Amino acid sequence: MRPYEYIRSSSPAEALRANAASEKPHYLGGGTNLIDLMKEDVERPDTLIEVSGLDFQSVTANAAGGYTLGAMISNTDTANHPEVKNNYPLLSMAMVSAATEQIRNMATNGGNLLQRTRCPYFYETSMPCNKREPGSGCGALTGMNALHAIFGWSKSCVAVNPSDMCTALAALGATVVVLQPDGGSERRIPFADFHRLPGDTPEKDTNLEPGELIVGIELGEPKFSDNYYYLKIRERSSYAFALVSVAAGLQLDGNRIVDAGLAMGGVAHKPWKLTAAEEYLRGKVPEAAVFEEAAERAMADARPLDDNEYKVEMGKKAIVRALMQAYERTA
Amino acid sequence: MNKIQEPKAAIGQAIDRVEGRLKVTGRAKYASEFPVEGVVYAQGLNSTVAKGRITRIDTAEAERQPGVMKVITHQNALKLATPDEKLLKLDTKAIAPVLQSPEIHWYGEFVGVVVAETFEQAQHAARLVKFEYEKDEHRTEYKDAGEDDSYAPSEDMQHRRGDVEAGMAKADARVEVTYRTPVEHHHPMELHAVIAEWDGEKLKVYMPAQMVNDATIGISDTFQIPKENVHVISPFLGGGFGSKLQAQEHVMLGAMAAKMVDRPVQLTVTRQQMFTNTGLRQENFQRMQLGATRDGKLTALVHDTLSHTSTEKEYQEPCGAASKMLYQAPNARITHRLVPINLPYPWAMRAPGEATGAYALECALDELAWKLNMDPVELRIINDTQVDPSNDKPFSSRLLNECLRIGAKRFGWDERPKEPRSRREGNWLVGYGVSSASRAAPLQKSAAKIILERDGDNLQATVQTDATDIGTGSYTIIAQTAADYLGLPVERVAVELGNSDFPTSAGSGGSWGAASFTNGVRSACLNITDTLVTLAGHDSTQGDDLVTLMKKADLTRHEAEGSASPTEEFDDYSVYSFGANFAEVWVDADTGMSRLKRILSVGSAGTILNPKTAYSQVLGGLVMGLGMTFMEQSKVEPNHGNFITRSLSDYHVPVNLDLADIQVVFLPEEDKIANPMGVKGIGELGIVGVASALANAVFNATGKRMRDLPITPEKLIATELEPGLARK
Numbered sequence A: 001m002r003p004y005e006y007i008r009s010s011s012p013a014e015a016l017r018a019n020a021a022s023e024k025p026h027y028l029g030g031g032t033n034l035i036d037l038m039k040e041d042v043e044r045p046d047t048l049i050e051v052s053g054l055d056f057q058s059v060t061a062n063a064a065g066g067y068t069l070g071a072m073i074s075n076t077d078t079a080n081h082p083e084v085k086n087n088y089p090l091l092s093m094a095m096v097s098a099a100t101e102q103i104r105n106m107a108t109n110g111g112n113l114l115q116r117t118r119c120p121y122f123y124e125t126s127m128p129c130n131k132r133e134p135g136s137g138c139g140a141l142t143g144m145n146a147l148h149a150i151f152g153w154s155k156s157c158v159a160v161n162p163s164d165m166c167t168a169l170a171a172l173g174a175t176v177v178v179l180q181p182d183g184g185s186e187r188r189i190p191f192a193d194f195h196r197l198p199g200d201t202p203e204k205d206t207n208l209e210p211g212e213l214i215v216g217i218e219l220g221e222p223k224f225s226d227n228y229y230y231l232k233i234r235e236r237s238s239y240a241f242a243l244v245s246v247a248a249g250l251q252l253d254g255n256r257i258v259d260a261g262l263a264m265g266g267v268a269h270k271p272w273k274l275t276a277a278e279e280y281l282r283g284k285v286p287e288a289a290v291f292e293e294a295a296e297r298a299m300a301d302a303r304p305l306d307d308n309e310y311k312v313e314m315g316k317k318a319i320v321r322a323l324m325q326a327y328e329r330t331a
Numbered sequence B: 001m002n003k004i005q006e007p008k009a010a011i012g013q014a015i016d017r018v019e020g021r022l023k024v025t026g027r028a029k030y031a032s033e034f035p036v037e038g039v040v041y042a043q044g045l046n047s048t049v050a051k052g053r054i055t056r057i058d059t060a061e062a063e064r065q066p067g068v069m070k071v072i073t074h075q076n077a078l079k080l081a082t083p084d085e086k087l088l089k090l091d092t093k094a095i096a097p098v099l100q101s102p103e104i105h106w107y108g109e110f111v112g113v114v115v116a117e118t119f120e121q122a123q124h125a126a127r128l129v130k131f132e133y134e135k136d137e138h139r140t141e142y143k144d145a146g147e148d149d150s151y152a153p154s155e156d157m158q159h160r161r162g163d164v165e166a167g168m169a170k171a172d173a174r175v176e177v178t179y180r181t182p183v184e185h186h187h188p189m190e191l192h193a194v195i196a197e198w199d200g201e202k203l204k205v206y207m208p209a210q211m212v213n214d215a216t217i218g219i220s221d222t223f224q225i226p227k228e229n230v231h232v233i234s235p236f237l238g239g240g241f242g243s244k245l246q247a248q249e250h251v252m253l254g255a256m257a258a259k260m261v262d263r264p265v266q267l268t269v270t271r272q273q274m275f276t277n278t279g280l281r282q283e284n285f286q287r288m289q290l291g292a293t294r295d296g297k298l299t300a301l302v303h304d305t306l307s308h309t310s311t312e313k314e315y316q317e318p319c320g321a322a323s324k325m326l327y328q329a330p331n332a333r334i335t336h337r338l339v340p341i342n343l344p345y346p347w348a349m350r351a352p353g354e355a356t357g358a359y360a361l362e363c364a365l366d367e368l369a370w371k372l373n374m375d376p377v378e379l380r381i382i383n384d385t386q387v388d389p390s391n392d393k394p395f396s397s398r399l400l401n402e403c404l405r406i407g408a409k410r411f412g413w414d415e416r417p418k419e420p421r422s423r424r425e426g427n428w429l430v431g432y433g434v435s436s437a438s439r440a441a442p443l444q445k446s447a448a449k450i451i452l453e454r455d456g457d458n459l460q461a462t463v464q465t466d467a468t469d470i471g472t473g474s475y476t477i478i479a480q481t482a483a484d485y486l487g488l489p490v491e492r493v494a495v496e497l498g499n500s501d502f503p504t505s506a507g508s509g510g511s512w513g514a515a516s517f518t519n520g521v522r523s524a525c526l527n528i529t530d531t532l533v534t535l536a537g538h539d540s541t542q543g544d545d546l547v548t549l550m551k552k553a554d555l556t557r558h559e560a561e562g563s564a565s566p567t568e569e570f571d572d573y574s575v576y577s578f579g580a581n582f583a584e585v586w587v588d589a590d591t592g593m594s595r596l597k598r599i600l601s602v603g604s605a606g607t608i609l610n611p612k613t614a615y616s617q618v619l620g621g622l623v624m625g626l627g628m629t630f631m632e633q634s635k636v637e638p639n640h641g642n643f644i645t646r647s648l649s650d651y652h653v654p655v656n657l658d659l660a661d662i663q664v665v666f667l668p669e670e671d672k673i674a675n676p677m678g679v680k681g682i683g684e685l686g687i688v689g690v691a692s693a694l695a696n697a698v699f700n701a702t703g704k705r706m707r708d709l710p711i712t713p714e715k716l717i718a719t720e721l722e723p724g725l726a727r728k
Ligand SMILES: Cc1cc2nc3c(=O)[nH]c(=O)nc-3n(C[C@H](O)[C@H](O)[C@H](O)COP(=O)(O)OP(=O)(O)OC[C@H]3O[C@@H](n4cnc5c(N)ncnc54)[C@H](O)[C@@H]3O)c2cc1C
Pocket: A026, A027, A028, A029, A030, A031, A032, A033, A034, A035, A036, A051, A071, A075, A097, A098, A099, A100, A103, A106, A107, A108, A109, A110, A111, A112, A113, A114, A115, A162, A163, A164, A165, A212, A213, A214, A215, A239, A240, A241, A242, B649
């Protein structure tokens, strides 16, 4: 690993200042992603500013009638928090499906929002990757892309966002709260606008501006707390990223769907919200045929690559299954 | 010899590992942990092209870094031995020259090493060495290679008997299918590592070596120094699975670096380098042809294997090994062919040949049973033979049918879904599968020394041998053996292993370790007892204990060596361990995710020295087989020729949650032809046949034949139902 300076900040202001003062700074959360990438020589910061100890460590009630998750809480404590489990069990279920207990103990919510793709071309510095080295080309596009995107990709990048937490957040809707480098004023980013599609600038995963510090994730009123399911299809029972995942939430009124939240992981450069399927489901009677039609609509504009045609079929089955599991929770 | 009453006091007891406490308290020292004064650190560098040559090297920036002592590349490397032929045939004593030319043969080949005062400095500087290459077109594909594009590595890998065409013509049912297994890696928990320390022309090497003596030879031959000058120390290994059978290139890199900086050097192979620099299980395409009469008798068996080797080093696992001897097929053809390509060199990995070969053979049998509408257990029993059909020698003992019958009963095989895709539990499809297993049970010459020290009436024994403990519990079974043959409690026996100063043993590999070590120790014990009887002027029939004898002979210390070799009869027999696996697998009907629900392994492997360590061995084999079935694979990037699976986060092995109800049973078996103690190997038997039992269960559950490992959700979704299923 290349030498770097380590700064432990004791206040947000100090972290923002330290960030502004260095050339290639990185905030450090749990380090479970960043340190790995530094060992691989993919990330090469000259300064690490530790922010995991900053005082954004709690789950607090907010003005929107929901709860705000401190950015520095560990993934484990977030997933196990009673308010999260009671009010947003879909999020809790998605979070515990990620990585391992040990990694979740270290990982912070802020870091999770910014975890980078697991695309092997991104990780291997001898191979081309526009995300790591803009202009070098996309190795996966013409190489091996079984684990890559079927939605929203561009010729310059076909990588997927790997986060389970973010897939659930996309289904639930949320707002990311950040502090700006100019003196710490607050900026609020709707979750749907937080991550971005690759376009011609795949080096940018998100719309976060340089130096901005994530301090919280704001959730609205409790949602889908009765009918929810997070389905993660993977190659072993634990400690594997999703081939495809589906976060599904249903709000039922008698035998009608009043609201639906549906998002997929492992299929796009950002957590993929299935808006058309969500709209279709509203007002319908929950049953297999309806879920199948929702799945068809969800996958209608899928554009598989050479090696990942399977994700279309798998995706449909996963959507139907996740909706069915969500529905049958109480039915 | 015949008069010897084989004792069984400690032997056969499920005692805890005598080395267990050392391991869990961190006092068992592994190679890289030895505190060697003045040690400096080396980091290997790897090529980033798959074929070509180095045209320019810039070491300036690396050399400027603090602590950096030397950057070694082919330009300044020490000259090492070169192979006699272009293709170096790999064996456990093989030389391993490295950095001898600018030519690149595979992606990840060692191209240099950086030596620095600290590990971190070496790692950092390693990133800063710049190589430029002239790239040639590489080859990593070979599956369509024909006769002119492949070759048969050796005659003894080919076997023909009877008339295959006639046998196929006579058959009422035929199976002709090809199975593929991917590149897999050994990935023992302990990274390969070495500390090398020169003293003039003498070299001391701390390294994990499965076979200490062979590693010593490999090193001395590579550096062209007398074998006596090399001292290998390897008391504990954190697994090996074959990858530590020989001294590989990194050992030479470490020793070369130590010589060149004139300091002891520690070099640890990184997990990423464990994919490219320590051998691998090669990808295999196995074409199977089976023919059988209506009642299930095999009329023909063909097993043609096509694999790859490196363009520089040759090794092929014998996938047809079990097909050759397991069933009574009068007409058979077993072939092995190789294509040299630009991938890292293959090398023996746990049950080389049998693990992959049994997947093809035992799945093909299942396909045959399905075509014949026969119970797959019965099909195997019908084709049993007590004589090895490949050489007409009787088996020293063979309880395969018993393993199958007893296993079927215990497992509840009768309850199996008789038709594929006929049992459902909620979203899960349920299936049962069976397979046979076999693995040669060789004995290799093995020596040991016993040192007895008497203090009054107290006697302490020490066993020394260069045998190794690769996590298997060798310390324990050797202590149990010495205790019994010396008539002492286990606590009175100290065991010292893994040092080239000790008598030469067979080492750990090929399932010969336990049988060879313990029979060698037995001989040493018998020798020391005999000499003490003589020294004491006693008649051996008096059966006095060793304390009495030593007192009588007025000795407080005495030592003797002994060694075991295969018995005279051994060569007249085929000597194997056998087993049967029964598995229940659940497959999610929609997502294609599979779960092993339960597995039963029934084995017949002679004397079980310690049921607890034996269980662990088979358990480990079953878990590794589970990984082989559902997740383990390295994928080759076609444009760059490298593995895109490059860490344990992409290369999946089972996690605890993947495990299931695992039962291991050993049948009582006495086999005095195998060796006097009747011990047969179990280190590899456990993995053999697991993938086929599971794949057969997947077929039974889903109606899909999975002929390409691993069986992943994406493959299950993409695979069609077996056409024959329409029959229903
Ligand atoms: C082997 C392995 C398996 C895994 N499996 C899964 C899985 O199955 N599913 C899944 O979802 N995840 C998985 N993960 C990823 C894991 O969830 C992430 O590594 C983790 O969430 C990152 O959080 P962190 O706090 O450690 O981030 P860090 O590594 O500390 O930081 C990540 C990035 O975020 C930035 N950052 C951190 N905090 C802030 C902040 N407050 N404001 C601004 N920037 C910040 C850092 O500068 C860095 O760029 C796995 C990880 C590993 C190592």
